[in-house]
Amino acid sequence: MKKKLTAVGVYVFAGGFSLGVRKHFDVLAHFEDGPFGVATAKHNIKKLQVFEDPSSWPLSDFAGRIDYLYANPPCAPWSNAGSRIDRIPWQKNPLTACWRRTAELVWQLQPKVAHIESVRPLYTKGREMIDEIIARGRKEGYQGIAILEDALDCNMAQRRPRFVLSPLCPTLKVAMAGRYHNTRDEFGALKPNKDRYSNPA
Numbered sequence: 001m002k003k004k005l006t007a008v009g010v011y012v013f014a015g016g017f018s019l020g021v022r023k024h025f026d027v028l029a030h031f032e033d034g035p036f037g038v039a040t041a042k043h044n045i046k047k048l049q050v051f052e053d054p055s056s057w058p059l060s061d062f063a064g065r066i067d068y069l070y071a072n073p074p075c076a077p078w079s080n081a082g083s084r085i086d087r088i089p090w091q092k093n094p095l096t097a098c099w100r101r102t103a104e105l106v107w108q109l110q111p112k113v114a115h116i117e118s119v120r121p122l123y124t125k126g127r128e129m130i131d132e133i134i135a136r137g138r139k140e141g142y143q144g145i146a147i148l149e150d151a152l153d154c155n156m157a158q159r160r161p162r163f164v165l166s167p168l169c170p171t172l173k174v175a176m177a178g179r180y181h182n183t184r185d186e187f188g189a190l191k192p193n194k195d196r197y198s199n200p201a
Contacts, residue, residue, distance in 0.1 A: 004026040005024070005026070005068060006026050006028055006067050006068070007021055007022075007025035007028065007068040008029050008030070008031060008066055008111075009027060009030045009070055009071065010105055011098055012030055013072075014040040015041030015044055017070060018041065022045065025067070025068055029048070029050065030048065030049070030050040031051050031057055032051065033053070035052055038052060059105075062109050066109050066112075067112045068112065068113055068114075069111040069113075070114070071102045071105075071117070072118070073095075073098035074095040075119040075122065077096050078090055078119055078122040078125045100133075102116055103136070106137070106140075106167055107140045113166065113167070114142075114166060114167045116165045117162055117164050118165075119161075120162060123148065123163045134165075142168060143167065143168045144165070145165070145166040146163070147165075148161070148164075
């Protein structure tokens with residue numbers, strides 16, 4: 001049996017992201033900064049290691065062993081909903097530290113590729129920070145790939161615009177997305193069940 005590539009999740013909370021990733025990777029651990037969602041992740045993914053305190057993350061145990069690091073740090077500092085509720089600049093929002101902490105984890109663990117996802121406004125409102133992370137990545141030997149994508153590009157049946165920062169090791173190349181795949185593609189060929197929906201005589 002072919003050995004799976006290895007992966008770790010960062011700020012994936014209840015672990016929905018990991019349920020998909022583990023179909024193709026051996027998910028070794030989650031790195032979090034508290035207990036939010038951890039019980040659910042452990043319930044759904046047996047024997048999952050979850051580290052809840054950044055000050056004691058066992059980085060040396062994973063450095064150089066990871067093929068894929070995936071992350072979804074809190075988006076509230078940049079999302080339209082979050083910015084209306086918090087009403088503070090992203091630079092002063094404590095959740096912004098989660099993004100910086102994730103980037104630092106990439107440099108320390110040295111995965112072959114990382115995938116850090118968020119809302120699209122991060123690319124505009126937080127561009128200063130993104131440029132800073134990409135510049136630091138170059139010094140660490142990574143290509144900084146910024147991707148504006150939509151769930152439609154990934155064969156989903158709805159629009160969901162996202163921003164992805166993907167630091168890549170120099171030997172990897174990016175595969176371009178395919179055509180849009182929408183709701184009509186999914187349901188257009190279906191025919192009504194007349195027996196089920198017809199009125200009784």
